[in-house]
Every structure is written in C-alpha cells, then in structure tokens.
Amino acid sequence: MSINKILVVDDSSVDLMNIQNIVSDAGYTVITAASGSEAIEKANSQKPDLIFMDVVMQKMDGYQACREISHNDSTSKIPIIFVTSKGQKADRLWAEMQGGKAFVQKPYTPDQIIEQINNFK
Numbered sequence: 001m002s003i004n005k006i007l008v009v010d011d012s013s014v015d016l017m018n019i020q021n022i023v024s025d026a027g028y029t030v031i032t033a034a035s036g037s038e039a040i041e042k043a044n045s046q047k048p049d050l051i052f053m054d055v056v057m058q059k060m061d062g063y064q065a066c067r068e069i070s071h072n073d074s075t076s077k078i079p080i081i082f083v084t085s086k087g088q089k090a091d092r093l094w095a096e097m098q099g100g101k102a103f104v105q106k107p108y109t110p111d112q113i114i115e116q117i118n119n120f121k
Contacts (some may be wrong), residue, residue: 001022002049002052002068002103003030003047003049003050003120003121004028004032004049005029005047005048005049005050005116005121006023006028006029006030006031006038006048006049006050006051006052007030007032007033007042007043007044007046007051007052007106008020008023008029008030008031008032008033008051008052008069009023009032009033009034009036009039009051009052009054009057009062009065010040010052010054010083011034011035011054011057011058012032012054013034015083015106016032016034016052016056019052019113021031021105022110022113022114023052023113023117025110026114026117027058027106027113029059031046031048034057034061034083035057035058035059035064036057036059036060036062036064036065037059037060039051039053039062039065039069040065040068040070040072043072043075043078044072044074044075047074047075047078048078049078050078050079050081050117050119050120051068051069051078051080052081052083052104052113052116053065053080053081053082053083053100054082054083054084055082055084055086055091056084056085056086057106058060062082062084063094063095063098064098066080066082066098066099066100067076067096067098067099069099070099071099073111076099079100079101079102079120080099080100080101081100081104081116082100082102082103082105083104083106083108083113084103084104084105084106085105086103086105087100087105091103092114101120102116102119104107104116
C-alpha cells in the first residue's frame, strides 16, 4: 500500500499541529480534522491512505468515529492509528475492537509516528 495522504484528527490544536508537522516534515500530504464527525466527513470526501485519530474528543470520540469509518464500504480499508493518552490494556483492546490497526500513547516521539506510517507502507 502506498501512503501519500494522511488524515490527522485531534480536538487539541497543539496535538493536531504537532502530528501535522511531524507527518508533513516526513513528506506526506496532511489533512486535518478537529472532531470525530469531521474525521468521518474528511475520510469520505478526501480518501486518505492512513488516519491518526485521538480518542478523547467532544461530541463524538475517536472510537465512535473509527467504528463508522471502519464499517463504511468506501472507507473500511483505511488504517486507523489511535494516538491517545489512554494507555491501559483495556483501551488498546477496545481500540482494536473498534477497527483500530495500531495504538500510539501520548506523549510520543516523532520516530513513533513515522514508524507507524512505515508499518502500513
């Protein structure tokens, strides 16, 4: 799979900008969303190759957005990587059950983000 366009989803503007900078500095096109519902909309309209998704967000959390993206025929093949401060084993298991393909715990390093992209190339 070729990775060119990456959707970054986080309701924290600081975290959103941080991941956006890491991904764009690595040479990828970045699309951003600040909510779960916006993530679903952008996944449908922009068809990214990969999604980095926060879990804890207002209105619709990352788990719910992941479920919707994973169960939609037109977006179900897009790998979703959760980037979250939630680090319990149950959180990782629940993320996997929602359709998440990987899990990065905050705080993270740029290398951890790039490693996840490389895992899906």
